[in-house]
Amino acid sequence: MQSSHVRKRMSVASLTDPQIIVPAVGSAFAKLDPRTLVKNPVMFVVEIVAALSTVFLLQDVLARDGQDLGFALQIVAWLWFTILFANFAEAVAEGRGKAQASTLRQTREETIAKLIVDEKTELTVPTPASKLGLGQIVLVEAGDLIPSDGEVVEGVASVNEAAVTGESAPVVREAGGDRSAVTGGTLVVSDWLKVRITAAPGTTFLDRMIRLVEAPSARRHPTKLRLTVLLAGLTLIFLIVVATIPSFASYAGGTIPLLVLAALFVALIPTTIGALLSAIGIAGMDRLVRFNVLAMSGRAVEAAGDVDTLLLDKTGTITLGNREAAEFIPMKGASEQELADAAQIASLADETPEGRSIVVLAKEKYGIRGRDIHELGATFIPFSAQTRMSGVDIGGSWIRKGAVDAVLVHLDASGTQGNRKKTTGLTEAGHEIDAIAESISKSGGTPLAVAKDGKLLGVIHLKDIVKGGIRERFAELRRMGIRTIMITGDNPMTAAAIAAEAGVDDFLAQATPEDKLKLIRAEQAKGKLVAMCGDGTNDAPALAQSDVGVAMNTGTQAAREAGNMVDLDSNPTKLIEIVEIGKQLLMTRGALTTFSIANDVAKYFAIIPAMFIALYPQLDALNVMGLATPQSAILSAIIFNALIIIALIPLALRGISYRPLGAAAVLRRNLLIYGLGGLIVPFIGIKLIDVLVTALHLA
Ligand SMILES: Nc1ncnc2c1ncn2[C@@H]1O[C@H](COP(=O)(O)OP(=O)(O)OP(=O)(O)O)[C@@H](O)[C@H]1O
Ligand SMILES: [K+]
Ligand SMILES: [Mg+2]
Secondary structure (H helix, E strand, O other): OOOHHHHHHOOOOOOOOHHHHHHHHHHHHHOOOHHHHOOOHHHHHHHHHHHHHHHHHHHHHHHOOOOOOHHHHHHHHHHHHHHHHHHHHHHHHHHHHHHHHHHHHHHOOOOEEEEEEEOOOOEEEEEEHHHOOOOOEEEEEOOOEOOOOEEEEEOEEEEEOHHHHOOOOOEEEEOOOOOOEEOOOOEEEEEEEEEEEOOOOOOOHHHHHHHHHHOHHHHOOOOOHHHHHHHHHHHHHHHHHHHHHHHHHHHOOOOOOHHHHHHHHHHHOOHHHHHHHHHHHHHHHHHHHHOOEEEOOHHHHHHHOOOOEEEEEHHHHHEOOOOEEEEEEEOOOOOHHHHHHHHHHHHOOOOOHHHHHHHHHHHHHHOOOOOOHHHHOOEEEOOOOOOOEEEEEEOOEEEEEEEHHHHHHHHHHOOOOOOOOOOOOOOHHHHHHHHHHHHHHHOOOEEEEEEEOOEEEEEEEEEOOEOOOHHHHHHHHHHOOOEEEEEOOOOHHHHHHHHHHHOOOEEEOOOOHHHHHHHHHHHHHOOOOEEEEEOOHHHHHHHHHOOEEEEEOOOOHHHHHHOOEEEOOOOHHHHHHHHHHHHHHHHHHHHHHHHHHHHHHHHHHHHHHHHHOOOOHHHHHHOOOOOOOHHHHHHHHHHHHHHHHHHHHHHHHHOOOOOOOOHHHHHHHHHHHHHHHHHHHHHHHHHHHHHHHHHOOOO
16 A cells, blocks of 8 residues: 555556546636746736626726627636636646645554653653654654654664555665655654754654655746746846837827737747747656655756766775675784674764674684673764774774774874885885785775784775766666766775766775765856766765756665755666756747747737728738638637646646757757747648637637
């Protein structure tokens, strides 16, 4: 049952689904509220025109001078229909999200959490999830729903995250490292976790997800300035064009009713694209949701369509991320047992996956028992991405493990064996450890040097596996013109080996979080749009800085909050689909803009001659369409103008299928299909409506 809503995600919003259509009709009326409509300048202008026309009509009705108001009534009605159809398009686009939100809401039932009130005795008190405060620690056991978002502080458990991701295969969640974030509403299926609450009630991931799918238009950022300026400019130009018409008319000795001018104006401004713009954007975000990617803003989806550079972190993004200790390789003069023992003591309180795996390997292979860190009276030095080391101090004695160069520098600083920086160059021990590290790195493994009290003991070999099928996917990104760069805190040799295996274009090794940020800024300064995929807390600043920041759902809370997209499947190569959806959005918008403007040009030539025939009989030569009367010409044009919005809703929602053509080829193709189509379709459409309107004696 839990994954059912996700299957529903696969269905496409359709104009034949009454569950979407019926409520959409209602909200089309609700969206007439000028406070909402003002966000859409073109339609807002139409609303002003419609409102003024309604006032004129009412005045005429009150004057009761016996004139036939049937024509005026129809014009005013179609003006309002134009706005309603635009609102309807947006409401249909939002429709499926609304249905999804209500299913998600059912998932978010109130859970009773086991709040830990005493750390020592682990005494728990049943507490409603909505009463949990930031920083409180809860116990979650097999069969329990995780009450809120949080960070695992202790324990390892398998968690079914189907409620959020739709994937029912359980995933591992554990303290430390980059898989420590848990999501409220997901289910612990085995073992237990202690979770520190990181989200205030009402601000959890599920809450945000509900708000996101429910009201995407509220979150839609203004579309590209270029497009807004174009639409506003055209509206202004036609306002001037229409405003000058009365003077032409009076010059020829006639008058043109205000209502006709109003209809003409609305027929000429780019109402088609104005009406569908929002629906196109929402449909793009919605398409991402169907790919299990949550976009926090429409701007991010747009940017995705133009991405030039993709940065990925290595561990957990390109590789599986559960780097495990595979081997202890001692230096000359140290025993394997001695190395394993030191490595284990240094890792007893290391809650990262690497640290835990070292303790396990020492126990399994060398029979070294885990000791209690408290019994040893030791001070633990936790791992950080800056120091790239961790370790322990016991009395006057110390042990460090970490990136080889970091440990050597530490040894140098303590005036002992490493001596990489000493004028004499590398010592014998330095050479030996470099050789071991090199052989591990060349295989794509991560070497961790271990040193105790100023002496190098050896190297721990950490193994990590490149995610399957990633190579072909990066090749596809290259074909799309996107450069991939792997950035990692790991050493250059390991980085080179993994980069070659994964098939990325470039890599940056030994990168601190600041380096990642710098690289993004440098690319952006060159005018490039940068996407970044990451999962770690140390990726958070980079995720926030990038134009498209895709956080892996398996990642830390910090990463998930910093990015503007979250990939629920934690698959970095999904960027291909994200980019495709972005490009599709840009192309659909471009095509419908072309169509809309070409349409308006055609309407101009269709209506103007018909309108002026009475005043300038010589214009008859231009009246190629042979529309019945000036009145039927204007009525047909305004009806066509409204109906074309409805006719194009399916295309706006479905989008134009993306093909990896060059930008110039795409432009040529769009101009041909949508430009030419936009010129021809109104001639046929208006003529047909004119025939119908005349036959029915409507004008
Ligand atoms: N628990 C640990 N104790 C000591 N050293 C560690 C530990 N974990 C990682 N290291 C070392 O620190 C380096 C940097 O780690 P960091 O997490 O910044 O980058 P990474 O995980 O290698 O790469 P990425 O940025 O792709 O995740 C690692 O390459 C490794 O050499
Ligand atoms: K129009
Ligand atoms: Mg990392």
